[in-house]
Amino acid sequence: MDKTAFDNICKTYEQQLDKVQEDALQDTIRLNREHTEQMNNLKAESEKKLEDLRSQLEAAKREQSELTVSVPDSKETFKAYLATAIDAAKRLCDFIDNNSADSNHDLFVAKAKQFFKKMTEEIV
Known part of the structure; x- marks a missing residue:
């Protein structure tokens, strides 16, 4: 094998390696974005559920306080x-x-x- 053929093989290998590394980097970036988006969605969803639960708790407290009106002693x-x-x-x-x-x-x-x-x- 002559030097030119060997250089071409090395160049092709480097190009393929660069492409694989670039693809892997792009996949990692895409996965990180997707993961961040999922985390943000889950956080927003859990905050909404927490707020709903707080509202339900406050409503239950108000209802309970309305039910437990003290009767004046007579x-x-x-x-x-x-x-x-x-x-x-x-x-x-x-x-x-x-x-x-x-x-x-x-x-x-x-x-x-x-x-x-x-x-x-x-x-x-």
Whole structure:
């Protein structure tokens, strides 16, 4: 093989290598652009979903606050609370009386007295 043929082969090889490298570079650039576009789309989509969820949460909070409007205490409300408290106190006393043989009876009595004393102290 003469030098001219060898030079032509080398030149052809270099041209083909340059073309492959250029194609690879262009593919890499294209893939990077596509990837960046996909990432931007995903980011925008997730931000929109997050904003939608925040809006839904705020709407749910508003709805919940509307549902939990406090009822001002009135005479009827007081009567209901008092009836419940009296019933609970009677049940507690009955429980203590019915368990007089229990080893914890003295503890039950002491705790009940402590409770009733604390409740009467808190009433202003």
